[in-house]
Amino acid sequence: MRNVWMVLAMIALVGVIGSTVATARAGTVSGLVIVQSAYSVDETANRLQGALQAGGLMVVARVDHAANAQRVGKVLRPTQLLIFGNPQAGTELLQAVQTVGIDLPQKLLVWEDEAGQVHVAYNDPGYLAQRHGIVGEDQTLMMIGNALSRLVMGATTRG
Numbered sequence: 506m507r508n509v510w511m512v513l514a515m516i517a518l519v520g521v522i523g524s525t526v527a528t529a530r531a532g533t534v535s536g537l538v539i540v541q542s543a544y545s546v547d548e549t550a551n552r553l554q555g556a557l558q559a560g561g562l563m564v565v566a567r568v569d570h571a572a573n574a575q576r577v578g579k580v581l582r583p584t585q586l587l588i589f590g591n592p593q594a595g596t597e598l599l600q601a602v603q604t605v606g607i608d609l610p611q612k613l614l615v616w617e618d619e620a621g622q623v624h625v626a627y628n629d630p631g632y633l634a635q636r637h638g639i640v641g642e643d644q645t646l647m648m649i650g651n652a653l654s655r656l657v658m659g660a661t662t663r664g
Contacts, residue, residue: 536632538653542615542623542661546583549623550615552660557589560656564589565610583623584616597645602637611649613657625657 542549550567557564565588574581590610598605614626630650633639639646 534626536629536636537626538629538657539624539626540657540661542625543663544623544661546585546615546617546623549625549661550585550587553587553613553615553625553656556656556660557587560652562589562591563610582617582619584614587613587615589613591649594645594649598633598639598642601642602639605633605637605639608633608636611653623661625661627653627657 544552554564554567566586568586568588570584570586571581588610589612595609595611599609608628612627615623616626617623630646630653634642634646
């Protein structure tokens with residue numbers, strides 16, 4: 506019976522991940538969910554940071570890669586990285602497989618491409634499960650995937 510529940514949970518997780526990936530742009534990078542934003546890099550990052558904080562998540566850092574490039578005389582299109590975490594969910598994954606700590610805390614990358622379109626990317630929880638061999642945490646992974654999808658879609662779409 507336990508195996509049946511595991512299979513059902515994995516099917517549900519694949520469905521969530523599949524629907525999230527369906528919203529991503531074509532040509533995604535393996536293991537990433539990439540979503541277009543209707544806002545500038547600054548506005549998207551601000552909206553994401555506000556949503557993270559409003560949701561009780563800990564924003565660990567915000568890195569402005571373009572500003573850092575400028576400090577060393579280089580030019581980079583607007584690119585920002587938000588590093589954030591949920592110690593409750595993260596600890597559960599770390600207890601399952603400690604190597605997932607290399608991918609935690611989680612990150613949201615916001616950048617402007619060569620055509621001026623802004624995108625947000627984050628690690629697909631299913632990819633993390635596969636990468637680290639996480640088993641028995643399907644509910645946690647599904648919760649993380651749903652939360653990330655809602656958060657990013659809410660911060661990147663108008664209306």
